[in-house]
Amino acid sequence: MTTQLKIGLAQLNPTVGAVSHNLEKARDAISKLRDADLVLFPELYIAGYPPEDLVLRRSFVAACKTAVEDLAREFAEGPAILIGLPWRDGDKLYNSVALLNGGRIETVRHKHDLPNYGVFDEKRVFDAGPAPGPLVVKGVRIGVPICEDIWTEETCETLVETGAEILLSPN
Numbered sequence: 001m002t003t004q005l006k007i008g009l010a011q012l013n014p015t016v017g018a019v020s021h022n023l024e025k026a027r028d029a030i031s032k033l034r035d036a037d038l039v040l041f042p043e044l045y046i047a048g049y050p051p052e053d054l055v056l057r058r059s060f061v062a063a064c065k066t067a068v069e070d071l072a073r074e075f076a077e078g079p080a081i082l083i084g085l086p087w088r089d090g091d092k093l094y095n096s097v098a099l100l101n102g103g104r105i106e107t108v109r110h111k112h113d114l115p116n117y118g119v120f121d122e123k124r125v126f127d128a129g130p131a132p133g134p135l136v137v138k139g140v141r142i143g144v145p146i147c148e149d150i151w152t153e154e155t156c157e158t159l160v161e162t163g164a165e166i167l168l169s170p171n
Helices: 021-033 052-056 056-073 146-151 154-162
Strands: 008-011 038-040 081-089 092-101 102-112 135-137 138-145
Touching: 008 052, 021 056, 038 052, 052 056, 056 092, 056 102, 056 135, 092 135, 102 135, 146 154
Parallel strands: 008 038, 038 081
Antiparallel strands: 081 092, 092 102, 135 138
């Protein structure tokens, strides 16, 4: 049995801090990619990259989550969507990607290997997530190493060992 998964890449250039503007661009891209099974957006797309200290504002992180929830409801009939956003879980703040499917946020994966060199200062504002496991779209087990995660053996090895059939890296 052959499984086919049609992936649409929405390699867009979001504006840092412009959640509503980025949401509108995402809606437009998804509408153009309606025949895909899955649409992949870049790392921290809804916030814009790099969001720096904006993610320290709880209201900004909440606005990002609300925008992504709205997007999920709007495209409840598909395609599935992988979109980057800052994600708060209690006192932890993560650089994450959410899988939107069936009108809701189905699951979230967090970036494991945070950069702290040059212009990148993610260790200051984000917590490192646990080694991620794959997520499933149309029966295909997908590993989602976020940017630097794909550069290290640990994350990719963990994804493969836990059954990932393909890796999609939002960066």
